[in-house]
Amino acid sequence: MRPTATPRGAAVPAERHAAGRRLTRRFFDRPVLEVAPELLGCIVARTSPEGTVSVRLTEVEAYDGENDPGSHAFRGATPRNEVMFGPSGHIYVYFTYGMHWCMNVVCGPPGQASAVLLRAGEVVAGEQLAQARRPSARSPRELARGPARLTSALGVDRADNGADALDPRSPLRLLPGIAVAPDQVRTGPRVGVAGAGASTPWRFWLDGEPTVSAYRPAIPRRRGGATSGRL
DNA sequence: AAAACGATACACT
DNA sequence: GTGTATCGTTTTT
Numbered sequence: 001m002r003p004t005a006t007p008r009g010a011a012v013p014a015e016r017h018a019a020g021r022r023l024t025r026r027f028f029d030r031p032v033l034e035v036a037p038e039l040l041g042c043i044v045a046r047t048s049p050e051g052t053v054s055v056r057l058t059e060v061e062a063y064d065g066e067n068d069p070g071s072h073a074f075r076g077a078t079p080r081n082e083v084m085f086g087p088s089g090h091i092y093v094y095f096t097y098g099m100h101w102c103m104n105v106v107c108g109p110p111g112q113a114s115a116v117l118l119r120a121g122e123v124v125a126g127e128q129l130a131q132a133r134r135p136s137a138r139s140p141r142e143l144a145r146g147p148a149r150l151t152s153a154l155g156v157d158r159a160d161n162g163a164d165a166l167d168p169r170s171p172l173r174l175l176p177g178i179a180v181a182p183d184q185v186r187t188g189p190r191v192g193v194a195g196a197g198a199s200t201p202w203r204f205w206l207d208g209e210p211t212v213s214a215y216r217p218a219i220p221r222r223r224g225g226a227t228s229g230r231l
Numbered sequence: 232a233a234a235a236c237g238a239t240a241c242a243c244t
Numbered sequence: 245g246t247g248t249a250t251c252g253t254t255t256t257t
Contacts, residue, residue, distance in 0.1 A: 072256095075256095075257085078256080080255075080256075094255090095254070095255070096254085096255080097252080097253065097254075097255095098252065098253025098254035098255080099252070099253055099254075100253095
């Protein structure tokens with residue numbers, strides 16, 4: 001760990017960190033690598049007729065729009081990713097692996113298409129409702145430990161795509177939370193992203209948090225059987 | 232065919 | 245108790 005290898009964003013000055021400060025559109029209209037680590041410790045809250053669940057963010061990943069081979073926006077706008085091309089502070093929800101929802105906060109001005117994937121957090125309100133939505137969670141730390149678990153605990157799905165998380169009346173909101181100690185922020189490669197940019201340290205998390213999802217390398221699943229025709 | 236994943240079945244401690 | 249591999253299921257390329 002030479003000093004020269006220190007990834008960008010590893011040390012976030014407390015006075016710049018979003019947690020504990022007011023969240024504005026301008027905060028999100030900056031390079032996604034600056035915004036992402038500063039979202040750690042912030043609260044994402046969703047209200048429905050069933051109640052409100054709030055999650056304190058402990059793990060996020062940056063995706064740098066059309067410049068980033070790992071980003072959904074890399075090949076330009078599609079019906080799925082169009083929210084990424086819109087104004088910052090809005091939520092991009094996508095469906096993956098045939099059954100899961102994941103959520104991002106859009107960053108940068110319209111056209112930039114960068115976003116921060118919310119990967120994990122600690123449920124700090126509405127635990128009972130979160131547990132009801134996540135019956136397989138065997139402890140509170142598992143309620144939102146992972147990007148699809150986080151959306152499940154919050155009750156987020158396609159209907160939340162495009163929501164303005166900076167509008168206080170929105171059912172899905174991003175709130176400042178409590179500032180984190182700057183030396184608690186860690187960084188490393190993204191999870192499950194192969195190809196160019198796979199080694200770039202665009203994942204950020206809070207050190208020592210039990211809600212941070214386990215690292216899984218981006219290795220394609222091996223397909224068995226004769227029909228695969230490959231080794 | 233591969234994907235910004237999670238639940239389950241096992242192996243092992 | 246933990247770690248690792250397998251597979252479900254839809255969208256996009």
